[in-house]
């Protein structure tokens with residue numbers, strides 16, 4: 001069997017300045033993909049793009065930085081006007097640490113916009129381009145969260161949005177699958193990034209069967225698997241050191 005390669009493929013990664021997104025971008029670039037990094041901080045994005053070239057040399061023609069807020073539909077529209085996308089990884093996100101009864105309407109709206117509505121926009125806009133190009137092998141990967149399945153106090157809206165991503169993934173695996181476009185999700189547990197740096201790690205790892213947080217590299221490895229395995233569709237890949245079993 002021929003091992004699928006990422007060379008000649010363009011992967012768009014949102015949240016590409018963050019711990020997980022940045023690592024996915026590096027691993028996809030290393031495997032030959034052209035990567036388009038999406039975030040809100042142009043300076044950070046460009047620094048990462050420069051580091052993606054061989055031996056730190058910038059490769060502006062191979063990789064690109066596109067600065068926009070993923071909650072804005074217009075950002076997605078201009079992205080697809082300028083880029084032919086083979087792989088979309090929806091990784092931008094923000095967690096929550098507040099009880100529902102103490103969360104403002106504005107925060108609720110923001111958490112839903114960022115963690116769910118932006119993913120719907122991304123899938124709709126990029127999915128439309130993939131279908132129109134009639135190019136088989138398009139792939140969308142949504143980065144959900146174990147909190148979609150397991151209760152943690154103070155994360156209700158985030159959990160609801162991440163659960164929404166699972167429903168979206170499953171529904172689209174059928175709608176888009178008919179066009180040869182695969183839609184999958186990764187469901188990480190606790191991963192060592194800025195998002196988890198303020199958590200009580202010592203206490204949390206006692207509950208994780210493997211006794212540690214995951215690394216961004218391990219999430220990126222799962223994303224590579226989903227991007228390369230041409231039979232993976234509606235694959236909801238749990239990556240949590242066994243925490244989902246406890």
Ligand SMILES: NC(=O)c1ccc[n+]([C@@H]2O[C@H](COP(=O)([O-])OP(=O)(O)OC[C@H]3O[C@@H](n4cnc5c(N)ncnc54)[C@H](OP(=O)(O)O)[C@@H]3O)[C@@H](O)[C@H]2O)c1
Nearest residue numbers: 015017018019020040069070091092093145190191193195
């Ligand atoms: N770390 C974990 O334990 C864990 C567990 C389960 C799921 N996840 C999910 O994994 C994904 C990545 O998390 P991470 O740990 O890498 O977090 P992170 O380091 O905090 O990165 C979050 C990323 O999201 C981007 N972002 C936030 N709001 C945005 C917006 N409106 N438009 C565009 N980009 C935006 C940030 O970019 P800028 O602020 O630079 O624009 C940043 O690149 C998230 O979806 C998160 O929910 C993480």
